[in-house]
Amino acid sequence: MKRLSIFVSGNGTNLQRIAEYFANNPEVEIANVVCNNPKAYSIERAKNLGIPLRMVTKQDFNSEVFVAEMQSLDIDLIVLAGFLWKLPEGLVKAFPKRIVNIHPALLPKYGGKGFYGEHVHEAVVAAKEPFSGITVHYVNELYDSGEIILQAHVALDEKETPDSLAAKIHSLEQAYFPVAIEYVLRSQN
Numbered sequence: 001m002k003r004l005s006i007f008v009s010g011n012g013t014n015l016q017r018i019a020e021y022f023a024n025n026p027e028v029e030i031a032n033v034v035c036n037n038p039k040a041y042s043i044e045r046a047k048n049l050g051i052p053l054r055m056v057t058k059q060d061f062n063s064e065v066f067v068a069e070m071q072s073l074d075i076d077l078i079v080l081a082g083f084l085w086k087l088p089e090g091l092v093k094a095f096p097k098r099i100v101n102i103h104p105a106l107l108p109k110y111g112g113k114g115f116y117g118e119h120v121h122e123a124v125v126a127a128k129e130p131f132s133g134i135t136v137h138y139v140n141e142l143y144d145s146g147e148i149i150l151q152a153h154v155a156l157d158e159k160e161t162p163d164s165l166a167a168k169i170h171s172l173e174q175a176y177f178p179v180a181i182e183y184v185l186r187s188q189n
């Protein structure tokens with residue numbers, strides 16, 4: 001049995017998709033959802049999916065107690081699915097190669113502090129990039145710079161807007177993020 005912990009800050013469409021993807025797989029279980037935003041729709045989703053929910057404040061998220069709690073849950077993989085806080089070093093060190101993130105652009109471009117959600121799509125459209133896409137990568141101590149696991153591309157149209165690009169990226173995320181997670185779980189020892 002592989003146990004996932006999914007960290008979220010917002011709508012939770014990726015959380016929903018991952019939960020549905022693994023629902024019929026007896027070898028994968030979502031142990032909990034960790035959420036840092038009391039207004040996130042992800043909270044409703046976790047409740048409806050029947051997954052234990054752990055709300056965190058900045059203070060307890062950055063404490064050693066939280067790291068110990070995660071370790072005690074026997075988590076095989078932490079999945080950042082639209083989670084917008086930087087992870088404390090202690091947590092990254094406690095889960096080497098056991099944390100993955102999804103970024104809504106083709107890293108290393110449009111990554112780093114401030115590049116999240118629609119800000120990424122606004123920058124990509126403003127720069128008239130021919131392509132954008134998604135990047136699933138391992139998480140290290142720096143923003144958006146860990147080893148890349150998967151990238152998928154999509155072309156921008158001439159009349160592309162940040163909203164239309166967001167919809168394209170959303171489709172890529174729905175298609176590829178669960179598959180990338182499954183691949184990582186299979187490659188773990």
Ligand code: GAR
Pocket residue numbers: 008009010011012013014015081082083102103104115116117173
């Ligand atoms: C996703 O598009 C994800 O790639 C992005 O936040 C969105 C969350 O959507 N993540 C980042 O920007 C991380 N830097 P969701 O809450 O509906 O899954």
